[in-house]
Amino acid sequence: MLNKQRIEESYTIAKQMYKEMGVDTDAALKTLATIPVSVHCWQGDDVSGFENPDGELSGGIQATGNHPGKARTPQELRADMEKAFSLIPGKKRVNLHALYLETDGQAVERDQIEPKHFANWVQWAKANDLGLDFNPTLFSHPKADDGMTLSHPDAEIRNFWIEHVKRSRKVSEYFGQELGTPSVMNIWIPDGFKDIPADRLGPRKRLKESLDEILTEKIDRQYHLDAVESKVFGIGSESYVVGSHEFYMGYGVKNDVLVCLDAGHFHPTEVISNKLSAMSLFVDELLLHVSRPVRWDSDHVIVLDDELMAIAQEIVRGDLLDRVHIGLDFFDASINRVAAWTIGTRNMFRALLMALVEPFDALKSAEVDFDFTTRLAMLEELKSMPWQAVWDYYCMQQGVPVGLDWLDEVKKYEQDVLLKRG
Helix, strand or coil: CCCHHHHHHHHHHHHHHHHCCCCCHHHHHHHHCCCEEEEEHHHCCCCCCCCCCCCCCCCCCCCCCCCCCCCCCHHHHHHHHHHHHCCCCCEEEEEEEHHHCCCCCCCCCHHHCCHHHHHHHHHHHHHCCCEEEEECCCCCCHHHCCCCCCCCCCHHHHHHHHHHHHHHHHHHHHHHHHHCCCEEEEECCCCEECCCCCCCHHHHHHHHHHHHHHCCCCCCCCCEEEEEECCCCECCECCEECCCHHHHHHHHHHHCCEEEEECCCCCCCCCCHHHHHHHHCCCCCEEEEECECCCCCCCECCCCCHHHHHHHHHHHHCCCCCCEEEEECCCCCCCCHHHHHHHHHHHHHHHHHHHHCCCHHHHHHHHHCCCHHHHHHHHHHHCCCCHHHHHHHHHHHHCCCCCCHHHHHHHHHHHHCHHHHC
């Protein structure tokens, strides 16, 4: 139950403690309220979409579990997202894949998609003050069964996917024009080989040529931003991935395209937090897919772990809030899907808050003076600072549940709505 007096008193104490470290918590909360996080729609239906909801996932993507209440229609998915958003403080966007189109029952091939197939999403976004982001869907389709799309040796198949991505850019542009905020469109492909390839260069050359053709039409960046996403390996592409980090990093720098860093798409000991400062020197903007890999790219719901906090710290410390687009990418079908959105997104905002209440100037000053004793002492002291009291106050400010109060609402929603879906 909300105890307004206790929350305000705790915040007053926390505010003073942070002030003694040179931090203005009121200013931090104002900044936090301006940072958008793009929430992925595919957590709500296990990446099924509405093109062929009974079709099988492919491209190395797996959603494990069978928790009841999966969204089966666009209306159910949007209702579930609205419920989750009512429990999450802060500014939200919604990230869509092309397979979430609505066609009134008509079969529409992916190389024929149009903005009109996403008009309902735009109207919903307007009604809920949300921005929209987009992704062409280059998996879960017969023309992706070979494990190749934009790098396919067959020109007919390759051209099918080129046209799909071209049309996806027009959908993304439509989002930006209608909603007054640029849509970030991310290109990820599953292309690769299960076993050791003879020719590593050929597929990458074809991929480069495909991307060059896709990006021939220039679209105003106030409406649309292009991004490309790498991966180190996947199921069915264990030995070779065409779109490697080096490939896309080079392509992004050369062609002024956003580079997407996905937390699960690197080697197990590699972290994207350490890449942000380096990449920021060579590209204007970056896209993040914040996920949680467990031994592989398993897309677990993000928790408040060291890497999540480090990602937020690097964004804030590097003054990158206006240059890094934060998107989430996890899908867990073993737990309540609305709860998964709520837990993961609240954790992303928590991590950002913790970064915003760091006395970074003091930390940097000690470091420049080679006073590593002070730096370490301060970093350790910050771990026990009352950031949770600041977070609770922020949630109350934003009109969302404080602490675990949101869980009761999710369980009630499950009983009243989700379990009745059969």
